[in-house]
Amino acid sequence: xxxxxxxxxxxxxxxxxxxxxxxxxxxxxxxxxxxxxxxxxxxxxxxxxxxxxxxxxxxxxxxxxxxxxxxxxxxxxxxxxxxxxxxxxxxxxxxxxxxxxxxxxxxxxxxxxxxxxxxxxxxxxxxxxxxxxxxxxxxxxxxxxxxxxxxxxxxxxxxxxxxxxxxxxxxxxxxxxxxxxxxxxxxxxxxxxxxxxxxxxxxxxxxxxxxxxxxxxxxxxxxxxxxxxxxxxxxx
Amino acid sequence: xxxxxxxxxxxxxxxxxxxxxxxxxxxxxxxxxxxxxxxxxxxxxxxxxxxxxxxxxxxxxxxxxxxxxxxxxxxxxxxxxxxxxxxxxxxxxxxxxxxxxxxxxxxxxxxxxxxxxxxxxxxxxxxxxxxxxxxxxxxxxxxxxxxxxxxxxxxxxxxxxxxxxxxxxxxxxxxxxxxxxxxxxxxxxxxxxxxxxxxxxxxxxxxxxxxxxxxxxxxxxxxxxxxxxxxxxxxxxxxxxxxxxxxxxxxx
Numbered sequence: 001x002x003x004x005x006x007x008x009x010x011x012x013x014x015x016x017x018x019x020x021x022x023x024x025x026x027x028x029x030x031x032x033x034x035x036x037x038x039x040x041x042x043x044x045x046x047x048x049x050x051x052x053x054x055x056x057x058x059x060x061x062x063x064x065x066x067x068x069x070x071x072x073x074x075x076x077x078x079x080x081x082x083x084x085x086x087x088x089x090x091x092x093x094x095x096x097x098x099x100x101x102x103x104x105x106x107x108x109x110x111x112x113x114x115x116x117x118x119x120x121x122x123x124x125x126x127x128x129x130x131x132x133x134x135x136x137x138x139x140x141x142x143x144x145x146x147x148x149x150x151x152x153x154x155x156x157x158x159x160x161x162x163x164x165x166x167x168x169x170x171x172x173x174x175x176x177x178x179x180x181x182x183x184x185x186x187x188x189x190x191x192x193x194x195x196x197x198x199x200x201x202x203x204x205x206x207x208x209x210x211x212x213x214x215x216x217x218x219x220x221x222x223x224x225x226x227x228x229x230x231x232x233x234x235x236x
Numbered sequence: 237x238x239x240x241x242x243x244x245x246x247x248x249x250x251x252x253x254x255x256x257x258x259x260x261x262x263x264x265x266x267x268x269x270x271x272x273x274x275x276x277x278x279x280x281x282x283x284x285x286x287x288x289x290x291x292x293x294x295x296x297x298x299x300x301x302x303x304x305x306x307x308x309x310x311x312x313x314x315x316x317x318x319x320x321x322x323x324x325x326x327x328x329x330x331x332x333x334x335x336x337x338x339x340x341x342x343x344x345x346x347x348x349x350x351x352x353x354x355x356x357x358x359x360x361x362x363x364x365x366x367x368x369x370x371x372x373x374x375x376x377x378x379x380x381x382x383x384x385x386x387x388x389x390x391x392x393x394x395x396x397x398x399x400x401x402x403x404x405x406x407x408x409x410x411x412x413x414x415x416x417x418x419x420x421x422x423x424x425x426x427x428x429x430x431x432x433x434x435x436x437x438x439x440x441x442x443x444x445x446x447x448x449x450x451x452x453x454x455x456x457x458x459x460x461x462x463x464x465x466x467x468x469x470x471x472x473x474x475x476x477x478x479x480x481x482x483x484x485x486x487x488x
Contacts, residue, residue, distance in 0.1 A: 115334075117330060117332055117334040118334050118335075118336055118337075120287055120330070120334065121328075121330060121334035121335070121336070121393075121396075122336075123287065123320070123323060124285060124287070124323055124326070124327070124328035124397070125323070125324060125347070125348035125352060125396065125397070125399075125400055126320045126321060126322075126323045126324025126325075126348060126352040126400065127320060127348070127351055127352055128316050128317055128320045129316055131351050131352075135347065135351060136336055139338050140336075140337070140338050216338045216380070217337075217338075217380040217382060217383070220378075221340065221378075226378070228357055228358060228361060229340070229342050229343065229346075229357070229361050229364075229377070229378075230342075230361075230377060230378065231358070231361055231362060231365060
């Protein structure tokens with residue numbers, strides 16, 4: 001059998017649509033996992049031993065078991081206790097549970113990297129904890145977080161292919177269905193691989209851009225803010 | 237202006253950082269805390285604005301109990317907002333500056349005005365300019381802390397604390413982390429602040445500053461006040477053995 005990549009062309013619209021599903025389940029679960037992970041990270045740093053213990057146990061379990069198992073659990077095991085979910089919903093739930101555990105630890109590392117003294121200085125001028133978090137801790141934590149966070153995001157993008165096993169029509173499942181009916185595995189898998197690479201490359205580029213943007217001292221203030229702070233006239 | 241009574245602080249079982257401190261500071265008074273490392277100077281300052289929670293005893297600033305609400309026979313810890321409001325009245329300058337590295341010098345100075353006092357950016361900036369001029373850094377407003385020298389950083393930190401118009405200023409060894417040639421510029425700014433009538437408590441190893449600027453010198457050792465009095469008395473006719481030994485070591 002000869003290899004003919006031209007064969008893929010008629011299937012591209014289907015593959016792109018499937019890639020759209022990959023993007024949706026990845027981004028949605030990552031977004032949920034980021035918000036939850038943030039609050040879990042705060043809980044992990046709280047004064048309450050119960051909260052800390054609960055989050056520690058959560059991370060232990062969901063970082064310590066495969067996402068494939070989470071997917072099976074939510075889709076195949078949950079109905080036994082009366083919870084029946086559509087494949088899409090089940091995928092979002094399972095993938096969110098999984099990535100939350102990683103994001104919790106990544107965000108915590110960033111939040112804890114801000115030196116204690118800077119927080120005390122903010123307390124000393126009379127800032128409350130939410131303000132300190134917003135103006136002092138988070139802006140600096142972002143710089144620490146960005147590399148591991150994007151690494152996890154990319155890893156999660158590839159991991160979304162596991163949702164194929166619970167029949168979510170994402171890129172991997174769609175590619176499998178095409179080559180099992182056409183026997184053009186090399187062409188289709190290469191095309192699917194290329195699409196994954198495009199998606200993850202976009203994230204890598206986003207990371208580059210974010211890293212540069214977060215170098216505040218090189219970037220400096222925006223022109224508008226600088227003008228306002230230096231009391232310069234609006235034009236000139 | 238500041239009243240400290242029966243203040244103790246333990247860290248764990250074994251470390252007694254403060255072993256019963258009584259100290260009253262009058263409005264406009266400049267008090268220097270001297271004493272060997274580990275004598276409790278820092279812990280005392282940090283207890284005054286509740287960065288350390290005292291094990292027992294009480295602190296009042298401008299008549300208000302710091303960190304607690306009194307009444308009903310039982311003292312209750314203040315919530316975050318109330319405590320923050322109290323701290324805004326108490327300026328603090330740290331040994332290691334603790335400027336926020338992601339903010340320019342001017343932003344460091346005015347952040348509290350904007351965030352805590354809710355001042356408009358333009359008004360805060362105007363006040364910030366005055367303060368930066370006061371600490372002789374008018375041309376460094378745009379600089380990030382990492383591009384400033386230690387002395388410049390500490391002067392920004394002083395301006396940051398002054399911006400809140402505090403009732404008292406606490407200085408926790410403000411020049412101990414500086415190269416010797418940069419100490420003078422920071423002390424000069426502190427003298428200026430003292431001359432304007434600010435109530436100040438300064439933990440310091442700068443005996444020259446203590447002698448020249450303070451109204452009263454307090455010598456601490458092992459968490460206790462051993463001796464206090466006007467600088468002439470402390471440096472001229474020390475009573476206790478411990479103070480004499482300490483002065484022999486530091487006044488070479």
